[in-house]
Amino acid sequence: MQPLLIHAGVAMAAAMHEVADLLANAKHVVVMTGAGVSAESGIPTFRDALEGLWSTYSPQQLATPEAFARDPELVSRWYDERRMAVLKCKPNPGHYALAKMESSMSAAGREFTLLTQNVDGLHVRAGSERVVELHGSLTTWRCTETGRTYRDLPEPFDEYPPVSEDGGLLRPGVVWFGEALPATAMRAATMALRECDLYVAVGTSGVVYPAAGFVHEAARSGAKTVEVNLEDTPLTQDFGVTLRGKSGDLLPELAQESCGVSL
Ligand code: OAD
Numbered sequence: 001m002q003p004l005l006i007h008a009g010v011a012m013a014a015a016m017h018e019v020a021d022l023l024a025n026a027k028h029v030v031v032m033t034g035a036g037v038s039a040e041s042g043i044p045t046f047r048d049a050l051e052g053l054w055s056t057y058s059p060q061q062l063a064t065p066e067a068f069a070r071d072p073e074l075v076s077r078w079y080d081e082r083r084m085a086v087l088k089c090k091p092n093p094g095h096y097a098l099a100k101m102e103s104s105m106s107a108a109g110r111e112f113t114l115l116t117q118n119v120d121g122l123h124v125r126a127g128s129e130r131v132v133e134l135h136g137s138l139t140t141w142r143c144t145e146t147g148r149t150y151r152d153l154p155e156p157f158d159e160y161p162p163v164s165e166d167g168g169l170l171r172p173g174v175v176w177f178g179e180a181l182p183a184t185a186m187r188a189a190t191m192a193l194r195e196c197d198l199y200v201a202v203g204t205s206g207v208v209y210p211a212a213g214f215v216h217e218a219a220r221s222g223a224k225t226v227e228v229n230l231e232d233t234p235l236t237q238d239f240g241v242t243l244r245g246k247s248g249d250l251l252p253e254l255a256q257e258s259c260g261v262s263l
Pocket of ligand 1: 034118
């Protein structure tokens with residue numbers, strides 16, 4: 001058993017050096033994150049079992065326009081509980097490492113684009129600047145009548161479903177199943193994937209499109225591809241290099257080795 005473990009440790013160290021080297025030399029890095037990057041902040045991932053009141057509902061049941069139309073009270077209450085929960089959470093070392101890598105690379109005239117499927121706002125709170133929120137944000141809600149967006153909201157809302165100043169129902173500013181991703185976010189992602197020479201997917205199960213297809217778009221542009229995840233995903237074989245472990249451990253190590261930044 002021990003020789004196998006030693007072998008795995010050596011292979012992992014070699015893969016870490018390889019990825020640090022890629023990060024150190026890339027001209028345009030695109031990092032795409034999923035729920036796994038926020039797991040160490042205490043936010044359950046989508047494929048984790050949800051606890052308490054919500055354990056009997058799957059996100060797929062609640063995260064649809066039909067669910068909101070059918071039961072706006074239930075859906076808005078669920079999203080407001082998630083909003084209140086993420087406001088209590090803090091960015092973890094993985095979020096900070098990405099923010100530090102961005103500022104270090106930008107200072108060196110290199111490009112760094114962060115695409116995220118997360119709606120928790122933790123990348124922005126950690127200091128990342130060029131963040132594309134593909135699935136929107138939990139902290140911005142919009143009026144279903146006028147489309148006006150609201151950021152300065154009571155914590156929590158006093159009633160469900162909440163009503164906007166315009167008189168329409170307020171819905172969370174997130175993308176639901178069956179809805180298109182925000183056009184500006186998709187444009188920014190497409191451009192970045194076309195131009196990047198390194199693509200790194202962190203903490204995503206790779207089952208929800210279009211983000212799951214980004215690895216193929218990046219590879220078509222000639223980019224090297226890296227997957228950082230606790231475990232294998234359905235897309236693992238499509239990546240050039242894979243790193244297994246917690247993003248909160250691996251990203252700070254990569255930031256240190258590739259850019260010389262420590263948290
Ligand atoms: P998932 O919950 O599907 O997957 C989380 C991934 O993170 C899994 O592959 C885990 O192995 C990995 N993971 C967990 N903890 C980790 C850690 N500490 N370090 C590294 N990896 C870790 O989340 P997403 O892929 O983000 O969409 O889900 C994609 C989309 O599906 C979500 O944005 C959401 C959901 O339904 C919408 O709501 C539209």
